[in-house]
Each structure stands twice: as structure tokens, then as C-alpha cells.
Amino acid sequence: MTDKQSEPPKETRFQPGQSGNPRGRRAGSRSKALVALDALGEGEVQDIIKAMMDKAKEGDAQAARIILDRVWPPRKGTRFEFDLPEVSKAEDIPGAIGEVTAQVAEGIISPDEGAVIVGLLDARRKAIETEQLASRIAALEVRAAL
Template sequence: MIDNGTNLPNDAPGAPDPENAGRARNGRWRAGTSGQPGGGRTGSRPASLLRLDRLAENEAAEVLRSVLTAAKAGDMSAASEVLRRLWPPRRGRPLTTCPPVPADPAAAFSAILAGIQVGAITTDEGEALSRIVAARLQAVEVADLHARLVALEGSV
């Protein structure tokens, strides 16, 4: 017997229908039970957003023209908005060369900190490089432990 909230066996008279499982006798959903256990349909959007999209669809070209006109006339907030759309903020940059990691991790972290202090790299880039150095150090430690373990097993 599963708990259907009525303390009755599922086949007893008065037990809820299987399609109403999860609902109380008054027809409301019990706490912790969703009306959509699988969630909404993939790709579905709220009706209010769909209405806004339809409104914007008709006016988008005109709005774009007016923002571009204002930007050309010197409106810096309009220009800023246009530029923000054309060139979104950078979220990092690729490393063109992988700098050698010093054998001393403290030296590597000191070099990263020095790069941040002089402005050669940003704090975000320094954080990413620090994580790379830490991961490299961990990989070297794992390789060293593996070599030691193989040597110990060979000597036994």
C-alpha cells in the first residue's frame, strides 16, 4: 500500500484515482507535490514574455534606428548601449604561450602576484593562472606518488 493521503488501500472504495494521485480529497495538491512533476515543456516561455516579444518584434527596427541616431548625435548613454551590444565585455583571454611553471610553487605564485601588481594581468587572470599552477602542482605530486608506489611494489 502506498501513502495516498487517505490511509486506504489503492483499490478500496473512496481511494483517489491514479490520475489524481498527489492531490488531497479537496482537490488541492499536497505540500511537496508538484502539478508538473516532470517540469514544464522544454523551450516553453511564459505568456507575458511571448507578448513582450510580439510587441518588440514590430518596433525593434525603429528603436534601433532611434538609438543609433541618438548615439551619432552624441548621446553617450545610447552610444554606450550600442557598443555594449557590439563588443560585450571580455570574460578572459586566451594564453598565446604557456609560461613555464617554476619548480617552486611559491615562486610561481609570487610571479603571478607581481604581474597583477604592475598591471600586466588582471586579478581574474591571476586567479585563473593560480588555479592552473595549483592543478599542475597537484598533477606533479600525483605523478611522484605513483612513481614511489611503483618502486615500492617492485621492491616487495
């Protein structure tokens, strides 16, 4: 049960666009702990990087991985090949999805890869439908202007 008397008056509530704490931390400012850590590491960064490079050159796989992950990040997702008929009309989408389903069933592509392809086909369908709707609206506007 809510008691209407316990609610603050509307004129004292925060107004749209007004901060709840106008004197709070500014956007983009960093905490004191992070600023202190930056100050500690600032003078040592070059030495740390050099030490890691030396360890990597000596064959330390962990050091090499850390350095390479920064320079050459691991790839997200892998490339794969699949057959797909050309999709230029919305009517082509069901056939293309059927082809993807058949390739998943035959083990040519994995179910996860099939799901990604079907998602792309759905995006293609939406793009085709949006293009068709835009042209139909344009034609109706031309007809209405006459």
C-alpha cells in the same frame, strides 16, 4: 516528532524519473507575458534600433554605450604582466608562489592579481600530479601484467 501513520504509502510516492506534474509546462516553453511582449516588440524592433543608432550618431553617450556594449562587450578582467619562473615539475610550484608573493609585497602586482596567479599555479600543480599518477599507474599495470 514524526508520526509514521502520516507518511503516504511508498507505492504512491513519485518514482525516480517520474515528474511530479506530468502535464506541467514543457521544457523550453515561454510564459504568456514574454510571448505577448515579443509580439508587441516584433514590429517595432527595427525602428527602435534605428532610433538608437541615430541618437548615438548625434552624440547621445547613453545610446552609444548601449549599442557598443552589445557589439563590443566590456572586457572582464584586465591584462597584467608579471615575472614567473618556469614551472615544469611539482617541486617548482613553491618557488613560483614565493615569487608571486614577493611581487605582491613589492607592489608590482595587486593582491587580487596574485591570488589569480596562485590559483593558476595550483591548477598547474594538479595537472602535473595527475600526469605523474597516470604514468605511475601505467607502470604498475605493466609490472602486474608480467
